[in-house]
Amino acid sequence: MAKITNIPDTDNVLRYAKKTHLAWKPDDKGIPVVVGCFPTLFELRDNPEFNKQNNGPEKSLSVNWIEFFTGDEWQQLRQTVEDFSSARTINRPDAFAKLSVREFKKVCRVHSAKVRIVHDAEKSKIKSHSSINQLPQDNALLFDDLCEMAFNSLIPAAKFSV
Amino acid sequence: MSALQHRNDYMLRPESASMAVSYDSGGLLDSSSNKHKLRTSESSLSRSSSEGRSLENSLNDNRAALKFITSIYGVSHIDPELRSQLFFQIDWLLNSEHWEEGDNFADEASFKTLIRFILNSGLLQPPSLGLSDGGNLLASWINGDDKLVLECLPNDRFKWLVSCVYDGEKERVAGESPSLLRLLNSLEPYKNAGWLKP
Numbered sequence: 001m002a003k004i005t006n007i008p009d010t011d012n013v014l015r016y017a018k019k020t021h022l023a024w025k026p027d028d029k030g031i032p033v034v035v036g037c038f039p040t041l042f043e044l045r046d047n048p049e050f051n052k053q054n055n056g057p058e059k060s061l062s063v064n065w066i067e068f069f070t071g072d073e074w075q076q077l078r079q080t081v082e083d084f085s086s087a088r089t090i091n092r093p094d095a096f097a098k099l100s101v102r103e104f105k106k107v108c109r110v111h112s113a114k115v116r117i118v119h120d121a122e123k124s125k126i127k128s129h130s131s132i133n134q135l136p137q138d139n140a141l142l143f144d145d146l147c148e149m150a151f152n153s154l155i156p157a158a159k160f161s162v
Numbered sequence: 163m164s165a166l167q168h169r170n171d172y173m174l175r176p177e178s179a180s181m182a183v184s185y186d187s188g189g190l191l192d193s194s195s196n197k198h199k200l201r202t203s204e205s206s207l208s209r210s211s212s213e214g215r216s217l218e219n220s221l222n223d224n225r226a227a228l229k230f231i232t233s234i235y236g237v238s239h240i241d242p243e244l245r246s247q248l249f250f251q252i253d254w255l256l257n258s259e260h261w262e263e264g265d266n267f268a269d270e271a272s273f274k275t276l277i278r279f280i281l282n283s284g285l286l287q288p289p290s291l292g293l294s295d296g297g298n299l300l301a302s303w304i305n306g307d308d309k310l311v312l313e314c315l316p317n318d319r320f321k322w323l324v325s326c327v328y329d330g331e332k333e334r335v336a337g338e339s340p341s342l343l344r345l346l347n348s349l350e351p352y353k354n355a356g357w358l359k360p
Contacts, residue, residue: 019260023290023302026247032254038292038300039311039323047296049266091260140323140336144311 005119009102013063013117013130014080015150017041019093022154034095037150039143041097042135060131065119066098068128080128081160087125094157097150107149108135111142218258224267225256231270235277244280247288255291266297271316273299278318278342283349286356305356307332310349318342326355 007013023036046057069079081096101117108115113136121129136142229249232240240248256268276299280289285303289312292300299314306327313321322345323336335352339345 018262020255020265020293020300023292023300023304024251024254025290025304026250030250035290035304036302036309038294038302040292040294040300040313043295045295047266049264050295053264089262091262093260140321141334144323144325144334144336 003122007065007101007117007119007130008067009105011065011067011101013065013099013101013104013132014077014084015041015061015063015097015099016084016088016090017095017097017150017154019091022093022095032093034151034154037097037147037154039140039147041150042143042146044135044137060133061135063099063117063130063132064126064128065130066128068119077155078160081157083126083128090157090160092158095154096157098153098155099149103149104132104146107145108142110145111136111139113139113142217261220267221256221258221261225252227270228252228256228268228273231273232277235274235281239281240277244285244288248280248291251288251291255293266293266295268293268299269297269316272297272314275299275314275316275318275320275342276301276312279312279314279320279345282342283346303356308352308355310352310355320345322348324349324352324355326352 017037021038021041022034023038024032025035027033042061044058044061045054051057064080064084066076066080069076069083071079077096077098081090084090104117105115113134115135116133117130118133119128119130121127229252232245232248252268276289279301287303287305289301289303292302294300294313300312301314302309302311308326309324311323315321318341320339320342321337322339323334325332325334327333335348337348339348
C-alpha cells in the first residue's frame with residue numbers, strides 16, 4: 001500500500017505555473033510582464049487529450065513539497081525544482097508559486113472547502129510529488145483567491161537557470 | 163509601427179515582490195543531472211528534428227489561423243493598436259520555443275468567441291491572453307484593483323469573473339454565460355471599472 005503523509009501546516013508546496021496560465025502584458029518597451037494568474041492554474045486537467053493519455057481526468061492537484069528537502073530556503077527550492085524537472089520540461093517564461101500549506105487551507109476554509117495536502121510520491125518519479133485533494137472545481141471565487149495568493153508568491157523559472 | 167512589432171524577446175519582469183529577481187543570475191542548477199530537462203532558448207532554437215519542424219509548422223498554422231480570424235472579423239472595427247497587441251500576444255502564447263509536448267493548440271472557435279466579445283464590448287484596453295489546458299482562450303483585463311477574467315468557449319459561451327472595488331469594499335461576481343448578449347448584460351453594472359466604455 002502506498003505511503004501517504006499529511007504535509008504539516010508549517011510547510012510549503014510549490015505549484016508549477018506554465019506560461020499559458022499566467023496573464024502577460026507588454027510593458028511600454030514591448031516586453032511581456034506577468035500581471036496575474038489565470039484560474040486554470042488550479043483546475044484539474046480534464047480534456048480529451050489528457051484523459052486519453054491518463055485514463056481519465058486528473059483527480060488531484062499536483063504540487064511539490066519544499067521541506068521534503070533539507071537545507072536553507074533556496075537550497076530546498078532549488079532541489080524541489082530539480083526534482084520536478086526530472087519528469088517535466090520547464091521553460092524559461094514559466095514560474096512557480098510557493099504556497100504555504102496553512103494559508104492555502106485557510107483560503108479554502110473561507111469557501112467551505114476542506115482540502116487535504118499530502119505527500120504521495122510512492123508511485124511518482126518525482127520524490128517530492130504531493131497532491132492537494134478535494135479542491136472544489138466549481139468555485140470561481142475560491143480560484144480567484146488562490147490566484148491572488150499564487151501571484152504574490154511567484155518565482156520565475158528563469159531564476160533556476162532554466 | 164508599434165514597438166511591439168519589433169520585439170521577439172521576452173523577459174519576466176517583477177510585478178510582485180517575489181518576482182523581483184535577477185534572471186541572469188545563473189548557476190542554481192549548474193551541475194544537475196536534470197539539466198537537459200531545463201530547456202534554454204538556445205537549445206530549443208537548435209532543435210532540428212522532423213518532429214520539431216512539424217511542431218513549428220503546426221504552431222505557425224495555428225498562429226496564422228487566429229490572425230486570419232482577427233482580420234476577417236475585425237478588419238475595419240478593431241483599433242490597429244489593439245490588433246497589433248493581439249497579434250503580439252498570439253505570437254507570445256504560441257511560441258515553439260516554449261512549447262511543451264502534449265500542449266493543446268489554441269482552439270479557433272474559442273478565439274472567435276473572444277474576438278466577438280472584443281468587437282461588441284467596447285473595450286478600452288487590450289487583454290492579457292492565456293490558454294487553458296483544453297486550448298480555450300483565456301483573457302484578463304486588470305486595472306488596479308478591478309479585473310475581468312474570461313474563459314472563452316466555442317459558440318459565444320463564457321466563464322467569467324469580475325472583481326471591482328467600490329467604496330473600499332471588494333465586490334466579486336462569477337458566472338457562466340450561454341451567449342455573448344447574456345455576458346454583456348451581466349457586465350453592464352461594471353462598465354465604470356475601466357476596461358469597458360462607460
